[in-house]
Amino acid sequence: MVKNMDQLHNRILLSPDQIPKNWLNIAPFLPSKPYPLLLPNGKPAPAEAMMRMFPVGCVMQAVSQEEFIPIPQEIREALAMNARPTPLHRAFRLEKALGLDSDKQKIYYKNESVSPTGSHKANTAIPQAYYAKQDKLKGLTTETGAGQWGAALSMAGGIYGLDIKVFQVRISYQQKPGRVVMISNYGASIVPSPSNMTASGRQFYDKDPNHPGSLGIAISEAVEMALSDPGYKYSLGSVVDFVCLHQTVIGQEAQIQLEMAGDKADVVIGCVGGGSNFAGIMFPFMKDKLTGKDPNVDIIAAEPMAAPKLSKGVYEWDFGDSAHQAPIVKMYTLGSSFIPAPVHAGGLRYHGAAPLVSLLQKHNKMRSVALHQRKIIESGILFSKTECILPAPESCHAIAVAIDEALAAKDKNEKKTILFNLSGHGHFDTAAYKAHMDGKLEDYEYPESEVQKALKDLPNINEKELGL
C-alpha cells in the first residue's frame, strides 16, 4: 500500500468504498466524564427537550459510549456525492518555498475544500438531514453567518426532500450575495435576520427593518421557529457533540492516507470557530494519544487573536448563544455577550469552543495558538501561490500554524511530519485578500477588557447541586 510520493502523486486518493463505515466517538476515551447540556434556565436538559430540538438520531449519538457508531449506507452515498473521500495532499511546493529539507520536515493537508458547498460542513449537514427525515419532519431551521453552514444544510435538505429555512445575519446576506444564490439554488428559503417572521426577530425588526443582525439573534429566530411548528427541528453546524462526531470522517480518512504515504503525523492542526472541523481531524489522533498508542502527537488549535477562547478564555458554564435561547454548556468561553472584532474569518467569530474540545484542552491533551489577521492572510497567499488553492480565511489559521511549526523544526534540524485540515476554499471570501492587496487589512489586539465585561454575565451554575 505504501506509495512513492512524488509530484505526480502529491495527492493520496481513496475510493468511495473507503468512506469510513463508522464515526469515531471520542467519549469512551476522555480523561474525565463529559458535562451534560443544561437548559437556558440552568436545569439539566431532559432527553425529551433535546429530542424536541434536534433529530432523535443525533441526540442518541450524543449520549452513546460506543467507540464506533455505524454510518448508514445512505449517508455514505450522500457523502460520496459530496466528493468524499477527500484527498490528502503533500504540500511539496509549499515545503520548497519554505526551504524545508523534504526528508525531514513534511507538510500534509486534508483538502475539505473539494466539497461542492466549499467546506467540511456537509459532513454533518448530511447526517442531520438524514435523521430529520427519519423523524418524518417537514424540515429544519438554522442560522448562518457567512453562509458556509447554510449552504451545506440547504444542499443536504435537497437530497432528503426537506424544507430548509435559513436565517442569515442581515449584514452577511447583503455582503455575500454569492452564498445566498447557492442556498436558493439548493431549494432552501433564506431570509435576512432579524426578520418579521418570529417574535425574537420582530423585537429588532420593528425598530429597524434594516438591522444588521447578529448570530445570536439568528439562532434565536431559528430555534423559535423550530419549536413553534412540530414539523420542524433545529440544526446546528458546530459546537455540539454529535456535530464533532460527524466530522470524524476527516481524521479517519487522513490516518489511512498517511499510512498509505508511509508516514505518521507528529503534529495535527485545525482552526477553531465552534471546533467541529478541528475535532473532525484530530479526534482519531487524540484517541491514539489517550490510549497510549501515540502518546506524543502534538495537537494544536489555531484561533484568531480577535476571539481566542481556548488561548485566553475561561473554562466555565456559559450560554451557547448571546440571546440565551440555546443550551448552557461547560466550555472555554469569552462570555456569551462578547462580540469579536470583524475579522474576515467569520466562521471563527464565536465566543466558545465545543465542550469536547474544551475538556481536552482543560486536561492539557492539546494546545492552542492565537494569530493575527495579517499573518494568516499572508500565509494564505503563500499557500495559494504554491499549492494553487485559494483557502478560506478560517483555514488560513491552520496554514499559518503549520508553517510556523515547520520552520521551527527546520531551525532545529528536527524531523517533523505536520498535518493540517484545509477546512474550505475562499472563493466567496476574497474580500480578505483584497483588503490585504489594498493595504487595508487590520490586526486586532486581544480585547481583554471587553472579555472581562462579557464574563460578568456567566450563568450561576452550582455543580454540586446538579450532582456533577
Place this chain on the structure above:
Amino acid sequence: MVKNMDQLHNRILLSPDQIPKNWLNIAPFLPSKPYPLLLPNGKPAPAEAMMRMFPVGCVMQAVSQEEFIPIPQEIREALAMNARPTPLHRAFRLEKALGLDSDKQKIYYKNESVSPTGSHKANTAIPQAYYAKQDKLKGLTTETGAGQWGAALSMAGGIYGLDIKVFQVRISYQQKPGRVVMISNYGASIVPSPSNMTASGRQFYDKDPNHPGSLGIAISEAVEMALSDPGYKYSLGSVVDFVCLHQTVIGQEAQIQLEMAGDKADVVIGCVGGGSNFAGIMFPFMKDKLTGKDPNVDIIAAEPMAAPKLSKGVYEWDFGDSAHQAPIVKMYTLGSSFIPAPVHAGGLRYHGAAPLVSLLQKHNKMRSVALHQRKIIESGILFSKTECILPAPESCHAIAVAIDEALAAKDKNEKKTILFNLSGHGHFDTAAYKAHMDGKLEDYEYPESEVQKALKDLPNINEKELGL
C-alpha cells in the same frame, strides 16, 4: 474493470498515473486539409512570426501530423497538482428529477470544475507556461475577460517561475474583484485594460482613463507588449489548434472512465466560446467517428443565442480579434466587429469558433444548438439542486442541451447515453443566478442585422492566390 454504478460510485475516479501520456492530435483524421493562419495583412504567416508570438513548443505542435504528441512528465505532474484526472460523474439525481428510465437514458458529465482555478483552462495554461520556460522567457502576456483564463495562466506561471502580465477588460476588473484577487495571489500582475502601458491602450486610456474596455483592446495590448520585449511571448486561452490539442486530456480520460462504467456515449456535448473545452471533450470521440470506429456518435456544440457563430454564422476568413492585431483564420464567424449582448456567460461572448471545430462543422461531422439565457440558467439551477455543484453560466449551456437530449429520448422511449463537459464552476459568477432570482434575467434574440453589418468587414482573402 467494469464497475457497478450506484449512488456510492456515482463518480468514476482515475489515479494520477492515468493522466494521459499523450495529447490526441485530430489533424491526421480531418476530412479535409486544415487552413493555415494568415498574418493580419492577409499574407501567410511564416513559422518565425508564429514562433516570435507563441512558445516554440506550441507552434511545433500546431503543425504536427502525428496522432499522439507526448505530454512531458513535468506537465503531467503539474496537471496532477491541478486535480487531474478529473472525475466522471453519473448524474443519477438529475436523471431522477427528469423522470428518466435510468436503464435507458443515462447522463454523465466530466467535472472540470474541480481544478483549483475553477475550470478546464489550466489544461492549456500549464503546457503553454512550460514551453515558455523552455524558450527561456521571462514571462507571458495575455488578456482575460471574466478572469478564468487569467487565473489559470497566472497559476501556471507561478509553477514555472514566469512573470505573467494579465490585461483584464476594465469593466470585468471592476465587477469581479474575486478573480483579481486570485490572479494577484498567484503572483501575476494584472492591470485593467485599456491601460497606459501600451500604445494600443493609450489610444483609449488617454481619452478616458475609466474606459470600460473590450476583449479586442485587451488582446491588442497583450500582443503589443509581448512583441515589444524579447523576454516575453503571448499566450492564448482558446481558439488556436494547440490549445484544442492540450484540452484533449478531457475526452481521453472520459473515454477510459465510460469504459470503466461499462458504457459508451451516444451523444457528446460541450459549450463553445472559442471552442477549446468542446474540442477537448469531443476530439477523441470525433476521431472514432472519422475513423469509422464509432460512426454514429452525435457531437453537439452548445452556444448562446447572443453569439451563435456555429448555428448562424458564416464559414469565412476573419480576424481573430476586433483590433486586427491577431492572425486571420478560416472559421465560423459573426464578424470581428460584432459585439455580443452582455450575457452572463462571458466566456462564450466571442465572435468566432476554433478553426478545427469550424472545419468539422462545415463537413457536418457535428451540429450546434443556440440557447437563450433564461433556459440555460434554469438548467443550471436544476443541476445545482440535484448534483450539488454550482455550474458556470458557460457550462449551463451544455447542461441545457444534455437535458433536452435526455428528455427527447425519454419521450421516444429510446436508449441514449449522454456525456457533457462541465467546464467550470460558477463561484465567481453568481450574478447570473441572482438576476434570475430577482426576475431580471434577460433573453437576447439573435441580432441578425448587427451580424450582417459586422460581416461587411471580413478581410478580402484570395484562396487561389495563396495556393489554398
